[in-house]
Amino acid sequence: MHDHEVEVRIASKEIPSDERIERMSRLYKVFGDPTRLRVLMLLSSGRLCVKAICELLEMSQSAVSHQLKNLKDNRLVGCERSGKEVFYFLLDDHVGKIISQGREHVEEE
Amino acid sequence: MHDHEVEVRIASKEIPSDERIERMSRLYKVFGDPTRLRVLMLLSSGRLCVKAICELLEMSQSAVSHQLKNLKDNRLVGCERSGKEVFYFLLDDHVGKIISQGREHVEEE
DNA sequence: CTAATATATGAATAAATAATCATATGAAGA
């Protein structure tokens, strides 16, 4: 028996299921794009309509809408129509926490 | 003046610099791949050599080494040679925290 | 109803990326 086999057994106790890993990495992937991250940060200060987000990020309406769809599909944001506008808002409390953790990490360097 | 312009000013207070956003999203992107996430989880239980990681993940040595390089380039893991083997270990305290936050989010569904 | 404004969305494209294959490097033992 070799050293690494011992360690394999020790480590393997803690590995989450494939499906859970899939979900987690999908979540992180959402945060892994600068545009989506910026959107999430904007929305952490309050709800915004699409046009406002476009102006703040200086990005095309189409690009922003596509990313908002991604965020919505991943259940990180919700939206509500009000007249011609559609307002987006954060859905999950963890979003803010995850962002601050990442921010801390980045500060450290 | 329209509603969204008001909200723009409110929200824009909190937007981090482009460079910081870039860094943060790059960090999340690392977590956004199932293989890398698995590796990080394994290493959170202790240091492992490459071969052990390959066996635990049932993945080719090449694929694992490429991802380890990614993790090392992003300063999330360090490594140390010991004879023929190279042992990898987590570098950053935040890694564990970020993972548990993501795990919590996923549990909720 | 028509025009104007806000948003959504499908198709196309360019860029990023994860795995594989082949091969190189490095250490240890015969």
Add this chain to the structure above:
DNA sequence: TCTTCATATGATTATTTATTCATATATTAG
């Protein structure tokens, strides 16, 4: 030295993905 085991790495390929463009849908004003 020659071989073997462990790891690293460049090139290639298939897939994913972010943006753009064109267009569709929805709401309100006139």
